[in-house]
Structure formats: C-alpha cells, structure tokens
Amino acid sequence: MAVRNLASGELESVKDPGERLSVVDFSADWCGPCKMLHPVLEKVSEEMADRVDFYTVDVDQAQAEASRLGIRGVPTMIVFHGGSEVDRMVGFRDASSLTGRLRELADQHVDGE
Amino acid sequence: MPEFKMGLVDGPSTDEPGRVWDLVVAGGGPAGMSAAIYAARYSLETLVLEGMEPGGQLSLTARIENYPGVPETSGADLASAMRKQVLDSGSTLRSEVVRSVEDKGGKGLVVYTDSAEYAARCLMIATGAAPRRLGVPGEERLHGRGVSYCATCDAPFFRDAHVMVVGGGDSAVKEAMHLADFADRVTLIHRRDELRAEPILARRIQSREGVEILWSTTLEEILGDDSVEGVILSRDGDRQRMDLDGVFLYVGRSPATAPFRGLVELADDGTVLTRGNVLTSHPGVVAAGDVTDNPLRQIVTAVGDGARAATAVYEKLKG
Numbered sequence: 001m002a003v004r005n006l007a008s009g010e011l012e013s014v015k016d017p018g019e020r021l022s023v024v025d026f027s028a029d030w031c032g033p034c035k036m037l038h039p040v041l042e043k044v045s046e047e048m049a050d051r052v053d054f055y056t057v058d059v060d061q062a063q064a065e066a067s068r069l070g071i072r073g074v075p076t077m078i079v080f081h082g083g084s085e086v087d088r089m090v091g092f093r094d095a096s097s098l099t100g101r102l103r104e105l106a107d108q109h110v111d112g113e
Numbered sequence: 114m115p116e117f118k119m120g121l122v123d124g125p126s127t128d129e130p131g132r133v134w135d136l137v138v139a140g141g142g143p144a145g146m147s148a149a150i151y152a153a154r155y156s157l158e159t160l161v162l163e164g165m166e167p168g169g170q171l172s173l174t175a176r177i178e179n180y181p182g183v184p185e186t187s188g189a190d191l192a193s194a195m196r197k198q199v200l201d202s203g204s205t206l207r208s209e210v211v212r213s214v215e216d217k218g219g220k221g222l223v224v225y226t227d228s229a230e231y232a233a234r235c236l237m238i239a240t241g242a243a244p245r246r247l248g249v250p251g252e253e254r255l256h257g258r259g260v261s262y263c264a265t266c267d268a269p270f271f272r273d274a275h276v277m278v279v280g281g282g283d284s285a286v287k288e289a290m291h292l293a294d295f296a297d298r299v300t301l302i303h304r305r306d307e308l309r310a311e312p313i314l315a316r317r318i319q320s321r322e323g324v325e326i327l328w329s330t331t332l333e334e335i336l337g338d339d340s341v342e343g344v345i346l347s348r349d350g351d352r353q354r355m356d357l358d359g360v361f362l363y364v365g366r367s368p369a370t371a372p373f374r375g376l377v378e379l380a381d382d383g384t385v386l387t388r389g390n391v392l393t394s395h396p397g398v399v400a401a402g403d404v405t406d407n408p409l410r411q412i413v414t415a416v417g418d419g420a421r422a423a424t425a426v427y428e429k430l431k432g
Contacts, residue, residue, distance in 0.1 A: 028269070030269070031265070031266045032168070032172040032173055032188065032189040032192070032265065032266070033166070033172070033173065033263070033266060034266075035189070036166065036167055036168075036172070040208075059270075060269075066270075070258055070339050070340050071257070071270070072257065072258055072259045072261070072267060072270045072271070072340060072341075072359065073256075073257045073258075073261050073263070073266060073267040073270065074266055074267065074270075075266075076257055088257065090256055090257025091257070091263075092165060092166060093165075094164075094165045094208070094210060095208075096227045096228070
C-alpha cells in the first residue's frame with residue numbers, strides 16, 4: 001500500500017473508507033517538514049496497510065478544500081472515519097509516534113484487524 | 114508522491130550485534146552533520162541518529178544570508194546539501210531518535226533509540242533545541258489553526274491576512290520579514306522596548322512597509338473557536354483585544370537534553386555545560402550547537418563546534 005496523490009475534488013470520496021481509516025496529508029512543495037514527512041508516510045502506509053489508507057494533497061492545488069477544513073499550517077494530517085474527522089495532527093511526526101497514534105485510532109474506530 | 118530531497122536512509126534499524134561505533138552523533142542539524150563530515154575524514158566509524166527533524170532547525174529557516182560563501186539560500190537547501198555531504202563522506206545516517214544513554218564505565222556507552230541500541234566509544238550531543246511554547250490560553254488548541262512556530266512552513270496560508278509575530282530576537286525578526294512577503298499586515302510585539310536581533314535585521318524590520326512594532330507588549334491569550342480570530346494583549350497592565358488571523362511565536366527555544374540527564378552536567382536552563390566549547394563533564398561525551406550553553410547560536414558556530422567536537426573525539430580515541 002502506497003501513499004496516493006489526491007487531486008482537488010477527490011477528497012470527499014476518501015472520507016468514508018468503510019471499515020478502515022483514511023489519513024490525508026496536506027502538504028506543499030515549499031515546506032521542509034512536509035518533504036521529511038513523505039518517506040515516513042510511505043513507511044507507515046506499508047506497516048498499516050491492513051487498516052489504513054493514505055493520501056497526500058498538495059494544498060496549492062486544493063486551496064478551497066484546505067481553507068474549508070481550516071488548515072493554516074503544513075504538514076497537517078487529518079484522519080477520517082465514516083465520513084468524519086476523528087483526529088488532526090499538525091507538524092512532522094516520526095514513524096513510531098505516527099504508527100502509535102494510528103493504532104490507537106484504529107483500535108477505537110475499526111473493528112478487529 | 115512528489116520528489117523529496119531528504120529521505121530516510123535504507124538500512125537495518127537494529128544494529129549489527131557486536132558492532133562498536135567510534136562516534137554516535139545524536140542529532141542531524143548543522144552541528145551533527147559537520148561533526149560527521151570531519152569524523153569520517155578522521156576515519157572514525159560514525160553513526161548519526163538524526164532524529165525527527167533531519168537538518169534540525171536549519172530546515173525550518175526561510176532565508177540564510179550570514180553563512181560565508183553562500184550569499185543567500187534557504188535553510189532546506191543548505192540542510193539538504195550538508196546531508197548529501199554527510200552521506201558522501203561515508204558516515205551513516207539513520208532517522209532514529211535517541212531516547213536514553215547508558216554509561217558502561219570504561220567500556221564506552223550504549224545509545225538507545227525506539228528500535229535499536231548502539232554501542233559507542235564516544236557520544237556527541239547535538240540534539241539542538243525546539244521552539245518554546247508561550248503557555249497562553251488558546252495556544253495549544255489553535256496550533257495549526259492559525260498558531261504557528263514556523264513561518265517558513267505556514268506563511269503562504271496568510272496571504273493578505275493580518276498576522277502577529279511574538280518575540281524580539283533574530284528568529285522573530287527574520288520570520289516577520291518573511292511573513293511580510295505574504296501577509297497584508299504584520300504586527301510584531303515584544304515585551305521590551307528594543308529588539309534583541311542583530312542591528313542589521315532590527316533596522317530592516319523597523320523600516321519595512323506593512324510591519325508595525327508594539328513595544329513593551331505581551332500576549333495574554335489567543336482567541337478563536339476553529340481558527341485564530343484575535344488576541345488579548347497587555348501593555349502597562351492594560352488589556353486590549355486585537356482582531357487578526359494568525360500568531361507566530363518566537364519566544365526562545367528549549368534545549369533537547371532530556372535523554373542525557375544524569376549523563377552530563379546541565380546548566381539551570383537545561384543546556385549542556387561545556388568547556389572549550391565542546392567538552393562536557395563526561396570524558397566520552399562531547400556536545401555542540403544549540404543544545405550547549407554557548408551563547409551564540411548560529412549555523413556557523415554550530416558547524417564550527419561540530420568540527421571541534423569531532424576533532425576532540427579523534428584526539429581522545431587516538432590516545
């Protein structure tokens with residue numbers, strides 16, 4: 001499972017992934033921490049492929065959506081389940097803290113493994 | 114995925130059993146990277162545990178114009194070039210965070226991360242410092258919703274907006290200049306009546322169009338439900354509301370020394386006490402950069418002390 005680029009307008013379609021979580025990373029190519037986060041997301045997406053889908057959105061290409069979601073900093077990761085936001089993380093996270101947080105959320109929102 | 118310049122280094126996250134590194138460097142900012150380049154040239158087997166933020170605070174700096182030989186560059190570009198030089202030098206880089214260190218007496222040190230442990234003859238502490246939180250109401254809740262510690266990352270979200278910068282040092286002034294390229298209005302507030310920043314920066318910001326400075330003023334509270342809507346300021350005991358869209362905080366930095374408590378002596382402010390710039394109270398541990406008690410905290414001093422630290426380790430191991 002890799003991290004899929006999401007084009008403007010595609011966001012609605014990934015908010016409700018059924019019995020899974022969606023993590024949408026809002027980032028920009030002028031942001032250093034975003035560049036550091038990308039390889040971390042790739043790694044975590046492999047580890048959590050059974051329960052979580054990963055997407056990345058370029059905020060410059062999706063300004064209206066970013067603004068609607070109140071995003072005023074990058075990288076921001078929003079976790080969706082069942083069409084709603086269940087968590088939001090601002091700034092860089094390393095693989096172990098991101099995996100830890102997503103496991104908690106998956107245990108809370110997604111049945112079983 | 115877009116191309117990125119900084120990536121994780123492939124390789125085992127658990128160390129080869131029995132391997133002893135000459136030098137383990139905790140931290141991947143300019144001090145640690147400079148030490149890694151020098152140590153490799155001394156043929157020291159060197160491992161850099163670069164932690165959560167490759168390049169350290171350098172990567173978050175918008176514009177650098179006081180690094181000799183590089184008239185103007187971005188922090189991310191300079192960090193990326195340094196990192197490539199480390200990899201080319203033969204030193205090893207891993208994206209792991211040092212959690213604790215065990216002193217084996219005369220038998221060196223063991224450095225622990227979340228996923229591995231590394232035996233080391235010597236350790237370099239170069240973990241730098243993280244932006245200090247001001248601790249006012251609203252700050253934590255609105256982080257990422259208008260409260261930011263990184264203008265380089267977040268300035269473009271404030272096009273044509275009114276933003277506040279809190280602080281009076283080099284970082285506050287530089288980032289206020291960067292924000293002024295995007296925002297319609299930048300209000301810099303400082304609790305004193307003059308800036309602590311370099312005079313050249315202080316002069317520039319005071320004549321910059323679109324920037325106003327409020328002296329002897331403190332931030333008491335950040336207001337807003339889903340995003341920043343305003344702030345409460347205090348001046349001579351008078352509290353006043355100001356409506357605005359973003360707050361950028363540059364109120365100092367806290368040294369990242371928690372894993373080294375008990376291993377080396379720390380100053381009251383948490384920085385590593387040093388002699389000769391890089392020597393610590395432990396004979397097998399050196400330190401450099403913003404994590405130390407050295408008063409000048411610049412890229413150029415971090416790089417210089419990184420070289421000094423690597424040289425001190427080389428001298429020690431050579432016997």
